[in-house]
Amino acid sequence: MKKSGSKLSGAAIFFESLKQENVEVIFGIPGGATIKIYEELYDIDFLTHILAKHEQGATHMAEGYARSTGKVGVALVTSGPGATNTVTGIANAYMDSSPIVVFTGQVPTALIGNDAFQEADIVGITRPITKHNFLVRDVKDLAETIKKAFFIASTGRPGPVVVDLPKDVIADTHTFDYSGKVEIRGYKPNYSGHKNQIKKAANAIQKAKRPLLYVGGGVIMSDAAKELTELARKNNIPVTMTLQGLGAFPGNDKLSLGMLGMHGMFWANMAVNNCDVLVALGARFDDRVTGDIDSFASKAYKIHVDIDPTAIEKNVLVDLPIVGDVKHIMSELSEEIKEVPDRTKWLKQIEGWRKQCPLTYKTDDGILRTAYVIEKISEKTKGNAVVISDVGQHQMWIAQFFKFTQPRTHLSSGGLGTMGFGLPAAIGVSMGIKDKPIISISGDGGFQMNIQELITAVAYKRPIKIFIINNSFLGMVRQWQELFHEEKYSFTDLSEANPDFVRVGKALGIPSYAASSMEEADKYIDKALEMTDGPVLVEFRVLKEDMVFPMVPSGASISDMMIKRHNPIRMV
């Protein structure tokens, strides 16, 4: 670090600030407005810069890094198109509450508003998709703004923060001071939770005959898997998780009911609609979870724990809200609950549902199915891997068939549903996680949405297992077309439009294989897991018209599930 008191350029202040925030990696692409920052970066060795191929990729990388490590992910892009390309990545991080800070270059302050070359009002554009954003107008505010950005991104309910950096601010000089404490008078997240509310909740849970924990991504974000496991096991309460909650509770535990919701487990959805106390922990009653709101857990006394007051009673009215950190509140609940009533009957009832409609798929016809591939990956890794899914059918099969046992090992674009999220996110994961295999699983459609980042994976020799589930369809849309849109397969058939993925991989020097049978799938999963040097690609050519079940039709009650093709039956 340069002598304190001496003046530094904005670019130097930028990196000194990142150093203070312990940033070890940034993802970005240089451009005209950020050229001074990149000039400074040339001589910087305390962090790694990953050159993405597209700014959307860079933001997904930052998010993958953030979600797998729990640290703040950082992206650095130029003004105008560089900045607008990050919009999907930022919106994705906003919907899934991921702590990332995106630094965007901006035209010099004197030119802002003049439609200057590569100018875009990125602060205006990203206002509704950021937790907060800043335009730094003076170099003397730069360090403090960066400090605030990291603070806001990582505290309370995490989220993306954009910091817009005009070119002249970066060139200007000022003394560097990072010692001040962050004071934002309009931002004081409440972590502790109301004591009386916690007591009431403990009392309700204690008395419950048929309690259920409904766990969302908030539990993973607040690193509360241990507290959750204790709360569930000590009190014999079954746990169901949202897509983002998977991994918060061991999927192989007998109390785990797996995922709930639209493609959730039959028994999990039945448990929701039959429980007498529902405890929502860091979850937000998303429409893909609740289905028809009025019938969702209609018999239950509902307790909702969330750090974000706006999450409470946004969709579903609850009986007992508790605003605070779910980690803190769960450990207090565990302390408060003294007696555990006999819950054998409830657990037996759930076991009955599990037997009534188990999660299965056909294996006797020799056809390769996604479920088989996922189950095999789960078995072979024993769940000890970070799995990054993309969006669509394969994403749901991963949620159903992969037994996640640890938090931060399942990453998926849940809220925004961004196809193309998986591969770049996996690259980000690989920069933070060194002790587990990193498995990127995408569909053939989504894979092509950020296919350019394959080159980034190669350039930086990222040890990622790139698995493509190829059914030659935009499969989830196809499934809806078959079920609800008169089998009009409008523009979802990709069989004529797909590239040869193995040849694409080989062209980039990636060892690439295709599996068309269960035997080949086994063989190449093993092979890919053995390889540790750089990326490996396996294309699984699976049954084209396969469908994900159970399925709750949009807007129906979640206990109103379709459990197999062409045979919707009411299960209640």
Place this chain on the structure above:
Amino acid sequence: MKHTISIIVENRFGAFDRIATMFSGKGFNIQSISIGETEVKDLSRMTIVTSGDEVIIQQIIKQLNRLIDTIKVVDLTESDRTERELMLISLNYQKGSLEEIKNICDIFRGNIVDINNRSVMIEITGPPAKMDAAVNVFAQYGIKEVARSGTVALKRGEQIKLPVKNQV
């Protein structure tokens, strides 16, 4: 139901836009909005009149609180409060009607602030309902233009006991 919400925000670039963006993004309605400086240099007070059921109003208040630039959000609807609006109304007048207009203006405790040989501009302040009433009455003369400030509101004097030494 109609709600009057008073918000103290950072007097900063973009703070207003953040609030407006939140309202439009979440589909909340705004009947009137006014913003101005406060007794503190770097803070503004925004008064928003909105409507919705209890759940929506609660969401609006929580969403406003969630914004980093908002310092304080108070729903004044249930409190004893004073609400005022300023209206400028410009009317046509014919020969002979000026006296009548002047009389009505007095009833509304308004002031004539501009006049020429065809039109007259009146300034009226008061609760928003009074503005509606004035517009109705003046309509017979032919309203040229109306400008309304939107509601501003403050909670009325809280009964704070002063320390004895400060009392007269």
